Amino acid sequence: MAAHARKCYLRAGPPMTALRSMPPEVRELRGQWPSQVERVPFLTAELEKDFRFGQRISKTERGYYMGGTIKGGTSSVWYPSSREEYDAYHQWRKLEGLHEARDEKALMRLLGILQPNGIELVTRRHGNASRAEAKPYEGFGPLYSTCADVLVALPVSHLSRPELKRIHLGGWGPDSAKASAYTRGTDGTGGSVLMYDFAIRGARRTFVGLFLHELGHAHESALSQDERQKLERAYDVIRDADAFMGIEFLLERSARKLHQKFSLNEFLAETYLIYTACGTALRAFIAEQEEKVRTAWESVYEVFRATFLGIEYE
Numbered sequence: 001m002a003a004h005a006r007k008c009y010l011r012a013g014p015p016m017t018a019l020r021s022m023p024p025e026v027r028e029l030r031g032q033w034p035s036q037v038e039r040v041p042f043l044t045a046e047l048e049k050d051f052r053f054g055q056r057i058s059k060t061e062r063g064y065y066m067g068g069t070i071k072g073g074t075s076s077v078w079y080p081s082s083r084e085e086y087d088a089y090h091q092w093r094k095l096e097g098l099h100e101a102r103d104e105k106a107l108m109r110l111l112g113i114l115q116p117n118g119i120e121l122v123t124r125r126h127g128n129a130s131r132a133e134a135k136p137y138e139g140f141g142p143l144y145s146t147c148a149d150v151l152v153a154l155p156v157s158h159l160s161r162p163e164l165k166r167i168h169l170g171g172w173g174p175d176s177a178k179a180s181a182y183t184r185g186t187d188g189t190g191g192s193v194l195m196y197d198f199a200i201r202g203a204r205r206t207f208v209g210l211f212l213h214e215l216g217h218a219h220e221s222a223l224s225q226d227e228r229q230k231l232e233r234a235y236d237v238i239r240d241a242d243a244f245m246g247i248e249f250l251l252e253r254s255a256r257k258l259h260q261k262f263s264l265n266e267f268l269a270e271t272y273l274i275y276t277a278c279g280t281a282l283r284a285f286i287a288e289q290e291e292k293v294r295t296a297w298e299s300v301y302e303v304f305r306a307t308f309l310g311i312e313y314e
């Protein structure tokens with residue numbers, strides 16, 4: 001076919017801005033979470049689900065055990081396991097998990113992003129989870145690298161505001177087995193993103209999803225009254241039509257959609273994640289909605305685009 005027969009559709013709206021890209025493991029959130037069962041010997045769908053949820057297999061003098069810490073780190077449950085499952089765990093972890101490794105360069109790179117913006121990095125490790133370490137733990141290398149990749153892709157203004165003054169990695173939350181949290185720091189100390197042991201021991205996909213979700217809480221905390229009102233009006237329409245976009249990490253898509261239904265703030269935090277991780281997929285999702293919902297979603301997108309200083313994502 002002659003090339004001139006092809007039509008070119010330009011996106012309507014404000015002038016095109018350069019699209020930014022999140023790292024590949026973040027962009028993957030827009031698609032289905034592919035199972036590793038076919039690739040890893042002895043991995044079953046059930047085991048995969050457990051590993052993604054932060055369960056692990058340990059080798060002890062008395063044999064292999066599968067389990068992990070539950071209920072806020074105060075207790076743990078272990079079940080007898082096998083050599084085959086142990087091997088499956090380690091192979092799965094190479095593909096999807098977060099492993100610990102020293103990486104001073106990654107730590108320096110992350111601190112180079114955090115320190116000029118006045119953000120403190122605090123680490124806690126199990127065994128000593130209640131006390132923060134005096135210096136960031138060096139063994140979280142791959143985690144530091146991932147955090148740095150995500151943070152450099154955000155507008156600098158999102159890093160240099162009182163709503164984000166601290167990033168905690170590791171340790172346990174006040175409630176039972178919480179994965180992650182955001183605290184506003186109403187005592188004047190500024191906001192903190194808290195990624196607990198659960199989030200840093202399961203799948204990388206869950207970590208990046210939760211990390212951007214919690215950064216999204218810092219963002220919704222920083223919105224002006226006007227922006228919030230505009231978003232709330234749009235949210236009402238989207239909620240009534242149950243037209244949330246769901247992405248799969250930690251839980252199934254349907255659960256992440258439901259999570260947004262009962263709270264404007266949860267919707268806004270999840271939208272921050274979706275805006276940055278799923279740019280093209282979000283724009284396609286909005287375009288296929290019926291008119292009323294589409295208009296509501298377009299106004300959500302506009303507020304996000306403006307609060308991202310015009311930056312949009314691939």
Ligand SMILES: [Zn+2]
Nearest residue numbers: 213217266269
């Ligand atoms: Zn949340």
